[in-house]
Amino acid sequence: MYSEEELIERVRRKFTPHADGLSVGIGDDAGVVRPKPGADWIVTTDAFLENVHFLRKIHPPKSVGFKALARAASDLAAMGARSRFFLLTLALPDACTGKWLDDFLEGMARAARRFGLVLIGGDTTKYELVWINLTVIGDADRGKAVLRSGARPGDVICVSGRLGEAELGLQLIHRRLHRKNRWSSLLKKHLYPEPRLALGQWLVKRKWANAMIDTSDGLSTDLGHICKASGVGAKVFAEKIPLVRMLPDLQRLGLDPLRLAIDGGEDYELLFTMPKRLASRLPHQMEGIPITTIGEITREKRICLIDSSGRSRPLKPGGWDPFRKRR
């Protein structure tokens, strides 16, 4: 049995204590940071909960720690922000205060180093289930953060990575196939997602993106968010969507790669729109991650999916919404 103070000390030891602009880190009533002159601050908060977002029996604690922070950092990527600081609220059962916590913190510390985030505060409490809340803070040059609301008719719609990879991992878990060795690499995107911070910042630097979001809820839902915020519609070409690669022996599971790509959540890729005249200058990949043009923004406020024969059908939000039943 640990005291709260000992737990805080264990958390503190796992993370870098110093950073540019950090005056007071964890240990006082609040963290104190010095914003860079001329920068806007980008702040977001994200819950990651046992039995909602992960299962303690299935998800390794390293993945839980890594993914909790990656998800939150992805919202910074979606604004094109530079990642700076984070605060961790951690509720734990007694059974998780030993090795589970060590592994969890190791995963989170790895994510923090990888994504350039420094822990500046938090809260710990005891609970029956593991409850994690992350608040992440980034910055961007004044007025440069990319919003959901800037998409304009005629913009091309682009996406990073391959869509549906995280959902495929989740489906393998649902089918209890995740322990099969030959498929374990397919779980990587589900367990250790990579927020596209470099791409987001690169787009901001060039002022190329008019609107941007991360694909946390799935393409159909997240494109809907952009269209709604921007007061526009979109058409997406099914053939152009970068689909998850399906191994032959996965196909008999009845998983449709297009469906995984459209409605599957948690890929944490960037979905953005940009003026068509710039599209030819967009690289096809960045740091090995493909960047693909999948459609365009329209004046009519419908969102359509166009198949290979040119037929159009409405693309309805089918992604993750915790207040609706999962399809």
Add this chain to the structure above:
Amino acid sequence: MYSEEELIERVRRKFTPHADGLSVGIGDDAGVVRPKPGADWIVTTDAFLENVHFLRKIHPPKSVGFKALARAASDLAAMGARSRFFLLTLALPDACTGKWLDDFLEGMARAARRFGLVLIGGDTTKYELVWINLTVIGDADRGKAVLRSGARPGDVICVSGRLGEAELGLQLIHRRLHRKNRWSSLLKKHLYPEPRLALGQWLVKRKWANAMIDTSDGLSTDLGHICKASGVGAKVFAEKIPLVRMLPDLQRLGLDPLRLAIDGGEDYELLFTMPKRLASRLPHQMEGIPITTIGEITREKRICLIDSSGRSRPLKPGGWDPFRKRR
């Protein structure tokens, strides 16, 4: 059954959408704020959980909303910061998405207006229990935030308000006496605590406080935090502690006012140290809240409680620690 989007819309409507320095409020991937030039940012996060911090059957939803934000704002008060923005993570059972949520939001919106906090983002999800996490952001002139670590031998120790009032309310609830009309006013401090933001800022402006903390865990624990962080000790005079007022018919409950004051948590008063030479200039009250000198900081690293006959005994941390059993 509500969708997440409808829920977010209901939350958004309850709060002020505009504020100085706010570029993008709730609705995008993150909030965007413009820090005041020359200011430090003070950031803290705080969980408020059903069955740990409140009971849905006993605590009115208005109190849950108010107190969740008040607790978090109290950490800003403890740094002497000005309150600015907050982010709300809210997990809710279906049963709480109707009137319960309306009342909860009303209580939180009242607290937000009262404490000068503007909602800039959040996260909602479905869960079996009500789970709330608040991140609050304040600012202070550069380098002026008051830390726990600045107490010096010879400083006087001061506290605002009366200690033990919130604990008395909690004890009445434990004894199922909270519905008795003549005692309902005693619950106010437990249900609707008031962070001492004005006092904190006033002390910062005058540069009078060397160290400060809010009494969230109880005097014995929180004074311990100051002493540990500052590498000092303290003596506290029992007779000087501003005790909760006990009505005569409460005394037969066997509650000891001194014990309530020393170990009772959640008063959210300010506990601070300041140079002795300034003590005579400290007002006895501010906005009706008493300010009392209760002891002094010592070089020896013990914390002692001195009774009316001059006897000294160690003052051990007896306050709230979620990872220890409640005494």
